Amino acid sequence: MRTLTEIWKRYKLGPLVLILLVLFLFLLPLPRWLAPERKLVSNSLLFSLTQLFMLVTLASDWNMTGGFTGYIDFGHAVFFGIGAYGAGVMMAKAGWPFVPALIVGAVAAAIFAVLIGSATLRLKGPYFSIAMLGTFVAMREIVRVLRPITGGGSGLTLPPYLNRPLFYYVTLILAVLVVAFVWWLRRTQFGATLVAIREDEVGAEMRGINTTLHKITIFWIAAFFTGIVGALWAYQNTFIDPDVVFFESRTIELVMMTMLGGLGTVAGPVIGVTVIYWLRDILWSNFLQFHLLVEGVLLIVIVLFFPEGIMGLLNDPSATSLGRLWGRYLGEGPKDAYQSTETETSV
Amino acid sequence: MSVRRIWRIMPLFILAALLMAACAAPAAPSEPAASDGGEQTSEAAVSDNGCVGTIKLGAAVSETGKYAREGKDTRQGYNTWLDWVNKEYGGVKVGGDCYNVEIVYYDDEGDPDTAANLAEKLITDDEVDFLLGPYSSGLTMAASAISEKYNKIMIEGNGASESLFERGFKNLFAVLTPAGNYTQSALKALADQGATSVVIAYEDTAFPSSVGAGAQKWAEEYGLEILGVETYPKDVADVSAIMTKFRDMEPDVFVGGGHFNDALLFVRAAQELGFSPKAMVITVGPSNPKFVEEVGDAANYIIGPTQWEATMSYQDDYFGSAADYAARYEGMWGEPPTYQAAESTATALALQLAIEAAGSLDSDAVRQALNDLDVMTFYGPINFDETGKNAGKPMGAIQIQAGAINVVAPADAAVSELEYPMPAWDER
């Protein structure tokens, strides 16, 4: 494994492979036009990849707060929902075209992130996670109750517009954009500050960093991109109702995927999403009855035995946050801000 | 790059994101998807019953998730037809040839995204000829958008929400009575018996909302005063507040709509709060034999709409009478058919009849045949209107009488008199 990584690093294979991969993905739909009768690339494949790109974007968004800043957001799908409903309401009720509607959805998600974040981001550890989970569930019911605007439980039907290759390209570009943004973020002072907040928030504060401002900033950026995905999803699905948009396991799947890839790494979400998405397909066809059961077992195995994720296995384990925590735990090292309730309680 | 610079630079990223999104809405309409799927490579694979080919149907039906139970009924319904058409009927007759049938199934997990993807997978990868619908209005909504796009016929028997048929789709057909008419015959029968007021509670999701709106419409139509309308969320665990309110309104008729769970909850809450209206109409549950099994004696006098009952007088040349169908189903699956199962079988049967009438597997020909279809089946009359709804079929109503499910309305299908009013809980 070690020599492999060395070769990888020495010849700078990473960027090359990455560029080739992106190029390949961009060229993939071409056979549809050049040789449609061959069926090398079906619309179903494009749809699957479109979903994959959406998930990559969502997981990368989640990774901005969850992985880099260390704030495990269990209600991240709320921004997806606001994006979807923002766009959906403008299109179905106000008759707007898609692009302005999408902007409304994404901006609404970002604004909501600033508002809710300025309250919840003051909480630490699991309390933040739970507050966001509560926000998520509350928002679903609020959307349901606002029947005159949102259509309530009956949902909204958007004008159907289905063009797979187009959605494919849009989501691909969005995914590349977001992953590139995260990559660039890692190299900025801002990104370094976020990691500092994760590692030692009190220390960061004492050095005069306005941690709240940093947290809210990354929170709304993540929410904005999540909102875009939500709006795109709504348009592609042509139908939204509270239960399909505010879907409970959506966030936790993102967490699971990000974690499998490697928390707090640029490539982690991409790898994690891809692996799990593939695994799903295999599980579907082979364990029709049992696939969710198998998925649960898989989740436990991943979390228990590869907490540092695939990236952590590929690189030095200490390159990932959890790998480092794990190492520290083994070495009985100092406690860290990430760890939760080691505390007295009144029983 | 400090945090303030980030705030300054973000607009650039946002602009880039929006530019890219702007590509998403060119004025061009969606491409005609004729190049994908469709052409059946009819290999002359001669099977044991002498049929020359195979018709491939596809269905994504819940195996897990919220609709796991109803999904099972749906599959069993489709499979009852599949077994019959291949083994007894000797394959579908298309022109002079006969075709065996194969159904490709996937599990949509109750998730519309998955349902849509699987519909697409069925059309483009598995290259099915026709699609059978999933269970529930929400999933049908998602899946039918895909089939419409590919110009593939989807025929369904488990999505009754009115909004499904308000989208102007050409390729969606449903054999069941739409949700808005669910309570019609029950409310009419009750109004005839002298009921004057009604309260309505329904789950705030697509299908129950349609039922609830329909119930309000029909109540007004038949001169019943609406005293109260309440909604509740999915997965509700306590409806005592709704029942308390309703008890104080002293209505003649209670109408509750949602899913099987809610039916159990309503009966239990009414019982323990002493809420005894003169009639209880519960839209999903009572017609399912498992309801009586679970609720026991308290189920008596409860009225429910039914798409179909084994005791109804409908019959056809294929499955015989409704009772014959029920016997066949029970023989295959070891449990009596629910109406979800029967309508799934009827769905597949309607498709078969349309294919045979068209004498072709071509979508356009079959679509025309479906539009022209006007037949009587064990499930009831099937006659699609221009939106794809089954306009020919009235909704039945059943009442549980001494533990038995008896059809009490409409008058021509009834096997028993409506018992009204229902005695109070503590006077039984």
Add this chain to the structure above:
Amino acid sequence: MDQLSQAAINGVMLGGFYAVMVLGFSIIWGVMGVINLAHGEFVMVGAYITWLLSKQLGWEPFATVIVVFPVMFAVGYALQHGLINRVIDRPYLISLLVTYGLSIIIANATKIIFTATPRTVDTAFSGFWRVGDVTVPITKTIVLIAALIIMSGLHLFLQYTRLGKSIRAAAQNREAARIVGIEIKYVYAITFAICIALTAVAGTLVAPTQPIYPFMGPPLTLKAFAITAMAGLGSIPGALMGGIVLGLVEVLIATFVPGVGTNLGIVSSFVILVVVLVTRPQGLFGGLKPAGAH
């Protein structure tokens, strides 16, 4: 007025169930720092055992406690040894994901074994008493009384038995507890076993009042979150107050808001959750200040 008192009774009854349901969740979190996302599934499993015994063998549902408690105690003990022990001390995200995986497994295994058909359990103690214009459901009264008994029992156990004191010691300061000779692993396993058994007993109690089905767990887990947030970690009086407050708020809103009341009642519990967390992270009813909160 009658409507108000009826609503209050309904709310308190609901709150009693909430309180007993949340205990196991709150204590596991307080003592071991593990947030058990499979909590609702254990309620569901308890309810299914009750259903099995009462429908198949004809037992009185409330009497099945004598089977549910020891069986689930053993299950809890084994789970702690095999699984949960590995996640204590690790970042909380890990315990969240492991217990989430557990919840998927339990719910889907139950679905495969028992099918997804909702089940009901009948008790001989059904019906209602009439007090003036107000009705008091008998089954729920029994649930409330049982909840109170369980809570006082647990309170006495933790306050006055040696084992109970060890559990509290382990919760307050693990290292010190270890130094004075308390075997932490054993204490944790017992704690987890007791909590799972209690949670399953809550399932037994709820079985006669509402239908049970394999996917009933997640909403209960969310409720447990909301109540624990209000109540403070591991606090028994807090759990009782939190449960009853939540029950009352839900039922009162549902009763007095026309049309969408029941929907709003559900919203309210989560709005309370967020507001309480943000304004008073230590909970409304005492409990100690959780780590890391301002």
